[in-house]
Amino acid sequence: MTTSDALPPVRFDTKIAVLLRDDLATWQRLNVTAFLVSGLGTELPEVIGEPYADADRVAYLRMFRQPVLVFEGTEETLRAAHTRALTRALPRALFTADLFTTGNDRDNRSAVRAVGTADLDLVGLAVYGPRNAVDKVMKGARMHP
Numbered sequence: 519m520t521t522s523d524a525l526p527p528v529r530f531d532t533k534i535a536v537l538l539r540d541d542l543a544t545w546q547r548l549n550v551t552a553f554l555v556s557g558l559g560t561e562l563p564e565v566i567g568e569p570y571a572d573a574d575r576v577a578y579l580r581m582f583r584q585p586v587l588v589f590e591g592t593e594e595t596l597r598a599a600h601t602r603a604l605t606r607a608l609p610r611a612l613f614t615a616d617l618f619t620t621g622n623d624r625d626n627r628s629a630v631r632a633v634g635t636a637d638l639d640l641v642g643l644a645v646y647g648p649r650n651a652v653d654k655v656m657k658g659a660r661m662h663p
Contacts, residue, residue, distance in 0.1 A: 530584045533652040534558060534565060537599050537659050539641045540590045546641070547662075550613045554644035555586055557611030562646055589659035596640045602655045603645045604635075613642035 536554050538547050559566055559582065567583030591599070603610045616629040616639065630638070645655050 528583075531649060532565075532584070532647060533649045534582060534584060534586045534644070534646050535589060535652050535656050536586060536642065536644045537589045537591055537596055537656060538662065539593055539596050541593075542641055546618065550642035551586075551588060553613055553617075554611045554642050555582070558609065558644055558646050562609055565646060587656075588662040589656050590662045591659035593640070595658045596643060598658060599645075599655050600638070600640055600643055602657070603643065606647070606651050606655065608645045608647040608651060608655065610646075611644040612638065612640060615639040615641050 534555070536551050538550060542550065565582055565584070566580045569580050570578035572578070600610075600612070612630070614630060614633070616633070617626050618641075620626050620629055633639070645652055647655075
């Protein structure tokens with residue numbers, strides 16, 4: 519029995535969710551998810567837990583303190599979720615189709631900046647916030663298989 523076995527489980531009143539467009543290739547889904555959640559972790563320190571260490575005291579990096587739920591949906595579902603995230607002013611990260619054609623961070627930002635909000639070709643969205651608000655943003659999406 520470890521010391522953590524004696525403690526009650528930690529429950530969060532917040533949620534981290536990623537929504538991916540359902541027509542992406544597997545490699546694209548993985549790449550988009552990794553990029554999206556990195557945005558949340560860099561801007562929201564409260565989502566990051568304590569560092570890890572194994573029994574030999576080898577140190578490992580901090581990770582999210584709570585699960586990341588991954589959803590998928592149509593282009594229309596993604597657009598509606600984006601609008602709801604903006605309306606609720608939730609912290610968010612986005613990934614557009616244009617980012618698959620760029621090769622560096624500066625060009626990524628330029629590609630997003632070149633397109634108005636209503637015309638973004640969204641392929642992924644990550645949001646963080648109160649569970650209820652995130653659930654409303656993800657309305658119509660389904661859990662990723």
